[in-house]
Amino acid sequence: MVMSCRWPNAGNTYKGLTPRQASMERALVRQLFKPSLREPFLVSGLPGVGNVGENVASYLSQMLDAKLFAELISPRLPDYVIVEEGICRLPRYAFYAVEQVEPNLVILTGDAQPPQDDVEAYYEVCEEIVGFAKQLGVKAVVSVGGFAASSSPGQVFVASSSEELGRRFLEAGARPMPPGRIVGPVGLLPAMAAEAGIDGACLLGAVSSPVNDRDTSLRVLKVLMGALGLGIRPLS
Numbered sequence: 001m002v003m004s005c006r007w008p009n010a011g012n013t014y015k016g017l018t019p020r021q022a023s024m025e026r027a028l029v030r031q032l033f034k035p036s037l038r039e040p041f042l043v044s045g046l047p048g049v050g051n052v053g054e055n056v057a058s059y060l061s062q063m064l065d066a067k068l069f070a071e072l073i074s075p076r077l078p079d080y081v082i083v084e085e086g087i088c089r090l091p092r093y094a095f096y097a098v099e100q101v102e103p104n105l106v107i108l109t110g111d112a113q114p115p116q117d118d119v120e121a122y123y124e125v126c127e128e129i130v131g132f133a134k135q136l137g138v139k140a141v142v143s144v145g146g147f148a149a150s151s152s153p154g155q156v157f158v159a160s161s162s163e164e165l166g167r168r169f170l171e172a173g174a175r176p177m178p179p180g181r182i183v184g185p186v187g188l189l190p191a192m193a194a195e196a197g198i199d200g201a202c203l204l205g206a207v208s209s210p211v212n213d214r215d216t217s218l219r220v221l222k223v224l225m226g227a228l229g230l231g232i233r234p235l236s
Contacts, residue, residue, distance in 0.1 A: 027074035027128040035069050035097035039139040040104035041228060044129075044189055046093070047113055050207030052146030053186065055217035056224065057109045066096035066107050072128060076114045076121035093129070101230055106136060113185065126188045130196050140165055141193035141200045144220060145186035146213060149206035154216050156223045159187075160201035161194035169203060172226030177204065203227075 045057025060066065072093040081088040091111040098105040108129065114121035133141060149155075159177035160166035170176065181187070182202050190200025205220040207213040224230075 025075065027072055027076060027125050029070055029072045029095075029128060029132045031070045033069050035067065036099055037097060037104045037106065037136055039137055040097075040106045042106040042108060042133050042136075042138045042141045042193075043224070044108040044141065044143040044185070046108070046110040046143075046145070046185055048145045048184065048186060049148060049210055050146030050205065050213035050216060051211065052205045052207060052213060052217045052220055053144045054109065055212070055214065056144045056221045057107050059217070059221050060098075060105070060224075061096050061107050061109070064098045064101060064105065064107075066098045066105070068094055069097045070095040070132070072125070072132075074114075074121075074125055074128075076118065076125060078112050078115075082111055093125070095132070103139065103228060105228075106133070106138065116184075122185055122188055123192075126185055126192050129189060130192050130198070133193065133198060134196060138193075138198055141190045141198055142203055142224070143186045143189045143201070144203050144224065145184075146205045146207040146216060146220075147182075148210060150208075152206045153208035154219055155206045156216075156220050157204045157206070158201055158223075159204075160199070161190065162199050165199045165201050168227040169201060169223060172223045174203065174223050174227075177202065 043060065045053035047054055073090050077091045082091055093108060093110040096107040114125065156174045157177040158166055158169040158174040159182065187202055190202055193200040203220060203224060205216040207216050
């Protein structure tokens with residue numbers, strides 16, 4: 001469900017919630033404004049192993065001056081609020097638009113994930129994200145994250161739904177993901193996008209630290225920018 005919202009500060013206060021939204025029963029997306037996007041790539045950097053996804057999304061947003069244009073709220077997210085400068089708000093997933101580069105980008109970040117044992121919640125939230133991506137005309141979904149691998153720390157791997165998309169990342173320095181499983185939204189999101197007719201890829205960095213592996217995050221960022229042809233310099 002996608003709902004429009006006229007309040008520019010909706011992401012910071014509860015004033016952005018309509019009565020229907022306040023009594024929500026499932027995940028929903030509310031749009032703050034409509035960006036002018038042309039076949040954008042959606043880059044998802046959600047909380048996870050080594051903070052790789054979060055770091056990459058944060059770096060991209062800073063470098064490209066991304067603009068918050070939509071947010072997803074859900075009763076499946078944890079039962080706390082985020083407090084910023086004395087103002088509280090619900091935990092959310094946030095969508096940022098970048099119109100000034102080719103390809104255009106939608107950067108997805110998040111405050112939290114559903115509980116690990118709530119599998120239905122992950123499918124529901126990812127389904128809502130994919131539905132919104134289709135409305136935006138997203139060309140491909142790239143989910144970024146980390147995984148623990150003591151034998152190959154710092155290496156970057158890719159798994160994709162199409163050879164053409166996967167080749168972009170291989171030529172930019174990624175290695176093919178070995179056989180196995182990718183757990184959580186970092187795997188579900190691009191796979192569900194592929195089921196909906198959108199190309200999808202998982203870009204994963206092998207982390208040496210499960211908490212905040214900045215070096216691996218920068219390596220993943222470099223591969224991502226190379227694959228997308230972004231002529232920008234990563235933060236040092």
